[in-house]
Amino acid sequence: MAEVTQVERPVKLAANFPEIAIEGVTKKFREGATALENVSFGVEKGEFVSLLGPSGCGKSTLLKLVAGLSSVTEGTVTVNGMTPKNARELVSFIFQDATLLPWRTVERNVGLGLELERVARPTREETVRQMLKVVGLEKVAKRYPRQLSGGMKMRVSIARALVSRPRILLLDEPFAALDEMSRDRMNEELLRLYLEQQWTVMFVTHSVAEAVFLSTRIVILAPHPGRVAHVEEVRLPWPRTEETRMTEEFEHEVGRISRLLRGVKSGEAREVA
Ligand SMILES: Nc1ncnc2c1ncn2[C@@H]1O[C@H](COP(=O)(O)OP(=O)(O)OP(=O)(O)O)[C@@H](O)[C@H]1O
Ligand SMILES: [Mg+2]
Helix, strand or coil: CCCCCCCCCCCCCCCEEEEEEEEEEEEECCCCEEEEEEEEEEECCCCEEEHHHHHHHHHHHHHHCCCCCCCCCCEEEEEECCCCCHHHHEEECCCCCCCCCCCHHHHHHHHHHHHHHHCCHHHHHHHHHHHHCCCHHHHHHCCCHHCCCHHHHHHHHHHHHCCCCCCCCEEECCCCCCCCCHHHHHHHHHHHHHHCCCCCEEEECCHHHHHHHHHHHEEEEEECEEEEEEECCCCCCCCCHHHHCCCHHHHHHHHHHHHHHHHCCCCCCCCCC
């Protein structure tokens, strides 16, 4: 078995400052479903935290609370010391079912937010150009969504989210519809951007390999009601590249996290504080 390598933080932390603090959060829907019960954990500035857990354990609900799109029933969520609603400017959300406007070209989809904010055209065009470059889509700026592959559409929605220059990125299963090769490429691309932009990230996925490859930490949620079952530091060195997936350490981490997740699915997990 591979020796566990020293884990280094990819982004230097300014201080031990939880950029996202989730404390004793319970979310009940009017229909009676308790989506989350007493969920607590923090995400430090510059961390990449993935949420794993069976369908219905409250992953999307939790991201929506952090984004200020929904409010808690009990407990508190703070983002950079503010309420999520007040912190909205810092946050970009890429949804599970991200859709582009079919009648707008790529560049006009990416620039939509800036148009709504009435940003002057030259500034808008320059920002859009930069963001398309970041995601490697300069060449398809004039195309319409129907002329793009699934991976390209995803990159357009990432570019659209980046236009507001967020510090915090919330991603809800952004690569679920992609084949494995494209997903691997997108993961590498996302890591490159994460390191360059020094974002704080919360990422939802059903893929253990994806979570291990990307994250500094993984939070495993258990369902009915949604609660934290495990919080795990990913024991894998940085930087992570294509080759990382071929290492024994990687395989070992995927195995370790998969076993924890299976325990949750089969109902063995005990709630932790
Ligand atoms: N707006 C809503 N009204 C009522 N119940 C809801 C609402 N949104 C979510 N729920 C319920 O809350 C629970 C958690 O849902 P959520 O979508 O957060 O799960 P999830 O972990 O994201 O699942 P998946 O992996 O399938 O995306 C589920 O039981 C769901 O039915
Ligand atoms: Mg979901």
